[in-house]
Amino acid sequence: MSSFFRAVILLVLLGSCGAREFSAPRNLDNACSIVSERPEYLRAFKAAERKWGVPVPVLMAIIYQESKFIGNNRTPHQYALGVIPVGRQSSAFGYSQALDATWAEYQRAEGGRSSRRDDIKDATDFMGWYMKQTRDEVGIALNNTRDQYLAYHDGRSGFKRGTWRSKGWLVRIANEVDDRAIMYNAQLRSCRKI
Numbered sequence: 001m002s003s004f005f006r007a008v009i010l011l012v013l014l015g016s017c018g019a020r021e022f023s024a025p026r027n028l029d030n031a032c033s034i035v036s037e038r039p040e041y042l043r044a045f046k047a048a049e050r051k052w053g054v055p056v057p058v059l060m061a062i063i064y065q066e067s068k069f070i071g072n073n074r075t076p077h078q079y080a081l082g083v084i085p086v087g088r089q090s091s092a093f094g095y096s097q098a099l100d101a102t103w104a105e106y107q108r109a110e111g112g113r114s115s116r117r118d119d120i121k122d123a124t125d126f127m128g129w130y131m132k133q134t135r136d137e138v139g140i141a142l143n144n145t146r147d148q149y150l151a152y153h154d155g156r157s158g159f160k161r162g163t164w165r166s167k168g169w170l171v172r173i174a175n176e177v178d179d180r181a182i183m184y185n186a187q188l189r190s191c192r193k194i
Helices: 003-017 031-037 039-052 056-067 100-111 120-138 145-161 168-190
Strands: 077-080 084-088
Touching: 031 039, 031 056, 031 168, 039 056, 039 120, 056 120, 056 145, 056 168, 100 120, 120 145, 145 168
Parallel strands: none
Antiparallel strands: 077 084
């Protein structure tokens, strides 16, 4: 085998060692399956719960809604005239779909410059930090999944202004997120993960 092919094989092997898993777990409707398949998720959820007080099922339900547990998830591209790409709908990225400006605020305040939106530990820490600020500023309990999601989606000032009230689709989704948190909670209790 030539040295060129050996070098290529070596690069492929080294590159695969540093590869990150961004795909979603197989069964997103079963919390026990999710945390069994990806035990690092449960460690991250529990760390955020200990640090910020946000229950594991709340974090899981909001991550499900925001990214379907896809670590490098992005918003879709927008197109002018239906064919010319003009950028993405927003700067939301990663498990938590945090916007660039909000993520930068988190990095300055808590996460540090090396924190990444496509890292489950950093993403759940961000969500805990954000939701605790929501509780402190707006008064929404950390276990109130519906209202925490509304404030997460529309921002704290948007929630206070009631921007979500004119968005029937968002209220419906917030109720679905709440239902999913209840389902995840029951499942995690049944498999003794929380």
